[in-house]
Amino acid sequence: MNNRLKNISLILLIAFVSVNATCQDKASSVADSKVEKKKKKKYKLPDVDLSHWSVTTPELNAKGSAMNIEPPEILNYATDERLLPYMYNDSTNGALVFYAYPSKATTANTKYSRSELREQMVPGDNNTNWTFAQGAYMKGKLAIEDITKDSNGKYHKVIIMQIHGRLTNEQRDLIGQKDNNAPPILKIYWENGKIRVKTKELKNIGAIGEELLHEDAWDDDKGFNFEQAVGFGKFTLEVKVSEGKMVVVLNNSEYKVYENIHMRKWGVFENYFKAGNYFQSRDEGAFAKVKYYELEVKH
Template structure:
């Protein structure tokens, strides 16, 4: 009888120890699982990226309206606060997932000498001043890394075109008075398009190669060339563009590997004009409901 009782006591004791060990194992397993969950949660925490583009030497024109009902323009230093400026936030804003600045444009307002709207930067060599510009003889380089984020299609199913970079000509005040122009606008020597997934370059050529220096100051003295398409299709991928200018020569480089070189007499004669760089989203459509979004990851100008 005593032996039987000892067996019962021993059996109960073993059962208790087994249950206790199981509970400890489950507790340890649960704790380890919770720890892994916490670690996974920490790994998934998003990192917000801010743009590194220096806007100190840029003004911006947007589809927004100014007090006079025209296209809104914001210059330095106000443009430096674009991320919190309610006037600019709908048209120029940060994408914190990749550190880009997004330029959004749609048919709304137009600027002088155009029927299209834009969300586009204009170079200012002296912040807040449009009267200090450069000639081809002085030269300059503009580099950018960008992508088309979104763009609508026309009735035929073709994507709307967007001008993403420009070199715009400008008359000096003396030239303006000489030819009796109403403003300082001169033709754009260079327009770089995103055109249905390809990069297309358009430049100006003289209608009369023998025109005088005074005659070529008039916009009607110039015509558009036939244009050039880079072979590579960039589509909606990120790509690099570079524009190099010197006296008598202009070079456009795509992805550091494809080149378009212009060194004709038209480029040489262009030295009569002042110039400034432009970059962003100059949207080429008036279709109802159309729009485009252009992302700039990098943008730099050197003279």
């Protein structure tokens, strides 16, 4: 009888151990699943469609000019060795990072280097652009990740958005210019934690026709500083363009409206948007990292 009880006890013990082990395995499996889900949730991608943008980097290409990558190649930025140091994902925060520093890879009419997107309404084509009369809209959510300071202890400046003018081929030939470059009507800076806007004004508001096409007909305005500081946090910028009018909006709370003779006469030019990191320093060892979480363009 005692042996029989011992056998029953042994069987019950084995059954208990087996059930307990199974429960532990299930619990462990559920825990592992939760950890895996948490890991997956941490991986984020920026909300940026690059199919209508080219990018210029601080790298030199084979011809000794600044490297420029157009669609569809730009879509492979995450694996393209030419772009990896200058344009890459921050998958923890869901941002596209643009890194720039002073290099020999500069573009026409500037001494500064950039990791900056250039809008292409038709992918791979710089000759199709828009006018103020046609209208345009750009919105970005971004932040400065890191930026160096100058010898006076002030942060270096960086241009984070632009509207650049462009001559048509006919306008270029009319004034005898060698390229299609026209002045930028809009530059938006991150400067010491604040947002600064600069635009262009005619030196002679009576200028008409061909006179308007020459770069030296235009001068920089005094600039405008938004009141709120953005520092190194996320902020939103919107640029709205219509005939004779340009509006810049910071965080949907501060507005700067340009609606004047200069905007009306700027209508002679075609334009395109730019966004990213146009670094404004040649100091040795200087650099900036600009993060774009979202970027949207409408026409």
